[in-house]
Amino acid sequence: MSTNLQNIRNFCILGHIDHGKSTLSDRLLEHTNTLAERDMREQVLDLMELERERGITIKATAVKLRYPAADGNLYELNLIDTPGHVDFTYEVSRSLAACEGAILIVDAAQGVEAQTLANAYLAIDSELEIIPVINKIDLPTARPDEVKRQIEEVVGIPADEALLVSAKAGLGIPAILAAIVNRVPAPTGETDAPLKALVLDSVYNNYRGVIMYTRIFDGSVAPGQKIQLMQTKRAYEVEEVGIFTPQMQPTSELLTGAVGYLIAGIREIDKAKIGDTITHHPQATLSPLPGYREIKPLVFSGLYPADTNQFHALREALDKLRLNDASFSFEPETSVALGFGFRCGFLGLLHMEIIHERLEREFGLALVRTAPSVMYRVYLKSGGYVPVDNPAYLPELQDVDRIEEPYVNIDIIVPRDYIGNAMELCQKRRGVYKRMNQLDATRVQLLYELPLSEMLTDFYPKLKSLTRGYGSLEYDIGTYKAENLVKLDVLLNGKPVDALSTILPRERAETRGKGLVSKLKELIPRQMFEIPIQAAIGNKIVARASVRPLRKNVTAKCYGGDVTRKRKLLERQKEGKKRLKQIGNVDVPQEAFTAMLATDE
Amino acid sequence: MNSPVKTASSLYIHIPFCATKCYYCAFNTYSFHKEQAKVYLQALRTEMELYLLDTAPLRTVFIGGGTPSILSAKALAQLFADLHTHFELRTDAEITVECNPGTVDEEKLKVMHNAGVNRLSFGLQAMSDDTLKQLGRIHTVTEFLHSYHLSREFGFENINIDVIFALPKQTMAAWQYTLHEVISLAPAHISAYNLVIEEATPFYEWSTAGELHLPSEDTEADMFQYTIETLTAHGYTHYEICNFARPARFARHNLVYWDNQACIGLGAGACGYVDGVRYTNIRGIAPYINALAQRNKPIADTERLTGRAEKAETLMLALRKREGISFEDYRHRFGEALDVEFAAILKKWIDLQLLERTTTHLRLTHRGLCLANEVFVELM
Numbered sequence: 001m002s003t004n005l006q007n008i009r010n011f012c013i014l015g016h017i018d019h020g021k022s023t024l025s026d027r028l029l030e031h032t033n034t035l036a037e038r039d040m041r042e043q044v045l046d047l048m049e050l051e052r053e054r055g056i057t058i059k060a061t062a063v064k065l066r067y068p069a070a071d072g073n074l075y076e077l078n079l080i081d082t083p084g085h086v087d088f089t090y091e092v093s094r095s096l097a098a099c100e101g102a103i104l105i106v107d108a109a110q111g112v113e114a115q116t117l118a119n120a121y122l123a124i125d126s127e128l129e130i131i132p133v134i135n136k137i138d139l140p141t142a143r144p145d146e147v148k149r150q151i152e153e154v155v156g157i158p159a160d161e162a163l164l165v166s167a168k169a170g171l172g173i174p175a176i177l178a179a180i181v182n183r184v185p186a187p188t189g190e191t192d193a194p195l196k197a198l199v200l201d202s203v204y205n206n207y208r209g210v211i212m213y214t215r216i217f218d219g220s221v222a223p224g225q226k227i228q229l230m231q232t233k234r235a236y237e238v239e240e241v242g243i244f245t246p247q248m249q250p251t252s253e254l255l256t257g258a259v260g261y262l263i264a265g266i267r268e269i270d271k272a273k274i275g276d277t278i279t280h281h282p283q284a285t286l287s288p289l290p291g292y293r294e295i296k297p298l299v300f301s302g303l304y305p306a307d308t309n310q311f312h313a314l315r316e317a318l319d320k321l322r323l324n325d326a327s328f329s330f331e332p333e334t335s336v337a338l339g340f341g342f343r344c345g346f347l348g349l350l351h352m353e354i355i356h357e358r359l360e361r362e363f364g365l366a367l368v369r370t371a372p373s374v375m376y377r378v379y380l381k382s383g384g385y386v387p388v389d390n391p392a393y394l395p396e397l398q399d400v401d402r403i404e405e406p407y408v409n410i411d412i413i414v415p416r417d418y419i420g421n422a423m424e425l426c427q428k429r430r431g432v433y434k435r436m437n438q439l440d441a442t443r444v445q446l447l448y449e450l451p452l453s454e455m456l457t458d459f460y461p462k463l464k465s466l467t468r469g470y471g472s473l474e475y476d477i478g479t480y481k482a483e484n485l486v487k488l489d490v491l492l493n494g495k496p497v498d499a500l501s502t503i504l505p506r507e508r509a510e511t512r513g514k515g516l517v518s519k520l521k522e523l524i525p526r527q528m529f530e531i532p533i534q535a536a537i538g539n540k541i542v543a544r545a546s547v548r549p550l551r552k553n554v555t556a557k558c559y560g561g562d563v564t565r566k567r568k569l570l571e572r573q574k575e576g577k578k579r580l581k582q583i584g585n586v587d588v589p590q591e592a593f594t595a596m597l598a599t600d601e
Numbered sequence: 602m603n604s605p606v607k608t609a610s611s612l613y614i615h616i617p618f619c620a621t622k623c624y625y626c627a628f629n630t631y632s633f634h635k636e637q638a639k640v641y642l643q644a645l646r647t648e649m650e651l652y653l654l655d656t657a658p659l660r661t662v663f664i665g666g667g668t669p670s671i672l673s674a675k676a677l678a679q680l681f682a683d684l685h686t687h688f689e690l691r692t693d694a695e696i697t698v699e700c701n702p703g704t705v706d707e708e709k710l711k712v713m714h715n716a717g718v719n720r721l722s723f724g725l726q727a728m729s730d731d732t733l734k735q736l737g738r739i740h741t742v743t744e745f746l747h748s749y750h751l752s753r754e755f756g757f758e759n760i761n762i763d764v765i766f767a768l769p770k771q772t773m774a775a776w777q778y779t780l781h782e783v784i785s786l787a788p789a790h791i792s793a794y795n796l797v798i799e800e801a802t803p804f805y806e807w808s809t810a811g812e813l814h815l816p817s818e819d820t821e822a823d824m825f826q827y828t829i830e831t832l833t834a835h836g837y838t839h840y841e842i843c844n845f846a847r848p849a850r851f852a853r854h855n856l857v858y859w860d861n862q863a864c865i866g867l868g869a870g871a872c873g874y875v876d877g878v879r880y881t882n883i884r885g886i887a888p889y890i891n892a893l894a895q896r897n898k899p900i901a902d903t904e905r906l907t908g909r910a911e912k913a914e915t916l917m918l919a920l921r922k923r924e925g926i927s928f929e930d931y932r933h934r935f936g937e938a939l940d941v942e943f944a945a946i947l948k949k950w951i952d953l954q955l956l957e958r959t960t961t962h963l964r965l966t967h968r969g970l971c972l973a974n975e976v977f978v979e980l981m
């Protein structure tokens with residue numbers, strides 16, 4: 001590993017979902033013969049089954065490309081593939097901190113979208129050289145000149161040298177490689193200084209422990225050396241360092257400017273936090289890399305085993321999953337209705353769904369998930385505040401001085417024709433209008449402050465449908481604000497079901513109660529007896545309905561011909577009933593616990 | 602219900618041919634071709650030979666389908682000749698043939714009568730030509746009446762009529778009309794089923810597409826209640842969930858199934874239960890014929906019924922009978938006490954008034970009849 005710093009380029013690819021990031025990565029790997037053809041498949045860098053299925057990147061990965069440039073030199077291009085979703089903005093920002101340049105990919109037909117902007121701003125904040133790439137130019141609806149103009153006017157970066165490509169058809173790929181060499185600055189750093197390296201991601205491996213993905217800013221690191229992590233202040237001995245091809249390939253050392261991995265016998269993933277600085281021990285660098293922050297969950301929900309006997313299995317699964325993902329939290333909680341389970345914190349809705357799905361898929365668990373909630377700050381009359389992430393635990397309102405809830409700053413891009421629809425939606429969801437920017441002749445950007453809790457109900461799908469799929473959305477965390485909030489409880493068969501409680505604005509509670517009750521009436525199957533459903537605020541019942549008793553469930557004919565088939569049908573029904581959660585003597589399907597998410601106002 | 606006997610004394614023969622397939626039907630049937638039927642009956646004869654050792658003198662025979670009465674008089678005569686050649690029938694044996702209105706004539710009735718057939722089962726389904734057309738049936742009400750009266754004239758006294766309720770767009774009044782018309786014919790036996798939408802039928806497709814306007818669950822339950830009350834009031838004994846009979850006219854062959862006793866099944870797609878093993882024959886006609894050409898039993902699937910599965914099936918079947926399951930018979934068959942083994946489940950459903958105890962039996966209550974599957978699911 002004696003590559004001159006001048007021959008290294010560290011870069012990433014940024015863009016809106018579906019604008020072609022993964023396909024472009026695949027093409028760059030092909031063009032530099034990084035992978036033999038037989039190893040090529042779509043989305044090479046997305047290793048997780050879920051990533052391929054959903055077409056998204058959840059974990060960052062890195063790969064080293066060898067590129068013989070026109071100037072006769074062999075360059076080492078490190079491509080860092082970043083997660084593309086707003087839930088993972090912090091991880092993205094750390095990946096960007098490991099780069100000097102970014103390819104900003106924009107769909108030639110769709111143009112600049114909310115995520116394009118958010119990503120571009122992150123890259124600008126990280127002072128990266130941005131190479132705009134207009135993809136899918138072979139589409140009949142492509143309008144590259146218009147998109148160039150948008151990049152200049154909306155994103156605010158020069159686009160006269162934007163590259164025109166079709167990643168799918170493999171057009172324009174050599175020009176991108178040349179631009180990376182010519183336009184992205186080589187890394188700088190002091191090769192003789194004490195080690196200073198960034199943890200840009202970390203994963204857990206059953207055999208090796210924690211594998212840190214790292215970028216070396218100063219100095220070098222080799223097996224056998226002692227290192228420490230500056231946040232957690234623990235010392236370890238380096239067992240192995242190496243690069244990604246994209247498989248891990250051990251090397252004798254990692255030098256300044258390199259991107260690679262480092263294994264140092266760390267057993268717990270939260271000892272190797274994303275954004276932390278690695279240095280030698282004891283002769284440490286004087287200053288850690290800037291930008292580190294603790295990642296805090298924003299969205300909380302309860303996860304309960306559908307079968308109460310599975311509590312310990314769920315705990316084990318959560319422990320194991322957390323080895324791989326330090327960004328979610330969990331602690332045991334008890335629900336009167338659901339029994340023993342865990343309150344889990346997530347970075348966002350997508351993150352929540354991914355964890356839930358991985359628990360069911362990778363650990364074979366059947367889970368009940370309660371509706372997501374934000375973290376409320378409940379200020380008491382007696383002074384001080386309590387954080388409340390579970391509506392069931394909201395203190396009695398007579399003891400409450402005020403409740404504050406978190407807001408987010410949202411950034412919506414819509415075609416002009418749909419401004420009205422989008423604004424009406426924001427207004428309905430308690431949005432506070434901030435600004436409107438004309439992006440170009442056809443599109444505007446709307447900036448609002450919105451309670452995060454409003455994002456947890458069907459805000460995004462509503463926005464999509466109200467704008468015929470054209471609206472795009474980004475958000476970042478804002479501040480806490482006081483709101484007039486109450487708790488809406490649901491009673492089944494006269495008994496309150498804590499897992500169905502929700503916190504919401506007083507003026508909307510009654511309507512919502514009515515909607516929720518009729519939704520539950522649809523979802524709860526008819527049973528042996530009548531089931532009254534009520535919604536209450538405090539002691540006041542605001543809505544009621546009832547599920548009428550089941551009257552008929554009998555197989556008409558049953559003769560010799562199909563006894564076994566009938567038995568198997570009943571056995572399947574029995575399995576199906578296991579997916580229902582028994583609350584008191586009422587069988588409740590999983591969907592009931594998230595019924596409040598569909599608003600249907 | 603007694604312990605299962607090793608050798609069967611009941612026989613089912615499947616005739617898998619129909620003129621056309623009704624829209625709700627999921628049975629193993631194919632359109633009728635005279636030449637194929639001839640070869641099929643030859644194969645059936647070979648299959649009979651392969652089961653000679655498995656039978657005791659037969660107490661019940663049921664020839665079902667499909668439409669057995671679609672066979673020609675000559676073919677029917679051949680079938681019964683084969684039956685009598687291969688099996689010994691008790692003098693009091695019940696021999697039933699399923700008939701479709703419009704496919705029986707004097708000649709066929711004569712053949713059946715001479716062959717000892719003493720019970721006919723007619724699929725009427727509805728007493729309205731419009732409804733029959735919507736079900737994909739090929740006959741009219743008039744044709745049914747003709748077939749029925751002709752059968753009576755030939756001395757067939759033990760006749761069952763099948764009717765279906767909860768049909769698409771059917772009103773309570775329409776169902777009441779059908780039921781009363783059937784009662785006025787005074788058949789010995791009436792089977793009244795609610796329509797079940799089976800997969801792989803036109804009705805299933807239409808129902809998933811939302812084009813089948815089925816009565817609500819409440820209407821269906823009301824129709825069922827009305828059926829039970831009306832037939833009982835007219836002197837029919839409600840002896841199984843969907844079956845009603847004049848005294849001494851219970852379907853003895855079907856009781857063999859509900860008692861979970863041995864029965865040989867012959868023919869394409871037929872099922873049998875012999876020596877504790879349930880088997881299902883090959884469904885296709887050509888492969889069925891081919892297997893028998895090699896003199897192999899044409900069996901596609903077998904399952905040895907033991908333990909919980911045998912108990913579950915026995916309970917599920919016996920509880921269909923109005924009298925329920927006898928504690929004594931259960932102990933005799935399984936060596937265990939039903940009310941000890943299933944104590945928790947029994948208590949739950951007795952408390953919910955879906956099951957009840959008599960001095961000798963456990964049975965479904967009146968309400969339990971409509972909700973039988975809720976109970977059966979937990980017995981699985």
